[in-house]
Amino acid sequence: MKPYSLILFDYDGTLCDSRQAILATFPPTFAHYGVPVPPLAELEAVVSKGLVMGEAFQVLNPALSIDEVNEWVTTYRAIYDQDAYRLVECYPGAKDLMEHLVEQGKHVVVISNKGIRSIETSLDYLGLTPYVSLILGDGSPLLRGMPKKPSPESYTKVIQPHFDLHSGNSTLMIGDTSMDLQYANNCAIDSCWATYGFGDPEACRQLLPTYEISSLLQLKEVIP
Incomplete structure (x- = not known):
């Protein structure tokens, strides 16, 4: 770890x-x-x-x-x-996990190909917005003109400069589909496959994620 x-x-x-x-x-x-x-x-x-x-x-x-x-x-x-x-629900333990990460001094980013307005509305509705440092989605001004995941541009041109990161060694990407895991590989950062999500298991395993979790709460075992 x-x-x-x-x-x-x-x-x-x-x-x-x-x-x-x-x-x-x-x-x-x-x-x-x-x-x-x-x-x-x-x-x-x-x-x-x-x-x-x-x-x-x-x-x-x-x-x-x-x-x-x-x-x-x-x-x-x-x-x-x-x-x-x-109709959207947080996965069990989402709010507690986010609170834990922030208390540990971690920065949390939500990066999705979903429309930015939909993400922001949902995170507000579910009470998760206060724990998120940066929200990026389709239509975000910061991503204008950039290709979407799995292209690494959102990471190299927006996320890294935003947090003044000089390498990906301290970054972990958590996602449920092959798109997310390929994004992590393209960004040269570690990945964690959320097996409980929507992704095709065979396609996800082929991308050799660094970690696998079967619930959000398991992430506490991955992130010290």
Whole structure:
């Protein structure tokens, strides 16, 4: 174990259980455009890959143009932000863990491909915002023009300078999908796979995470 000082959390499937909120938002989005909703198994498959929502809609409805994809994402997020965020729950022990990390002098960052407004609304609603030093998501001004995870740019160009880090030795990324673990590998930082989340186990194991946890509370055993 290393004395990590900076802890990066993915949001969906890692810090918060948003599966029902995500799945509940797909049907009204498809209905808005008069398009049949794909089978539940297909919806769950795109969730398990940790795709950006635009990529998810390209998989679920390949006939969409780029402009149409962007429009669908806007509609999806409007529906999600209006009602579905109330379906999100913290994973057990999330608040206690965050409080513990801050008391230990750690900096906590939430880094996600989810829309920034949705993340901020949810963290406020769940009472987690006071423990987070930096929140980064799709639409964050700090990330404007940058590729999303698993590109390392959000880490090397935003997170490292923000915390005045000269190497990744003191940083740990916690995530549930292969997207998160690949992000950690690309950033040359240690990773912790949250096996309780949405990710595909085979894809995640292939990326050789530094640690595995089956619950958030187990993270206390990883971070001294």
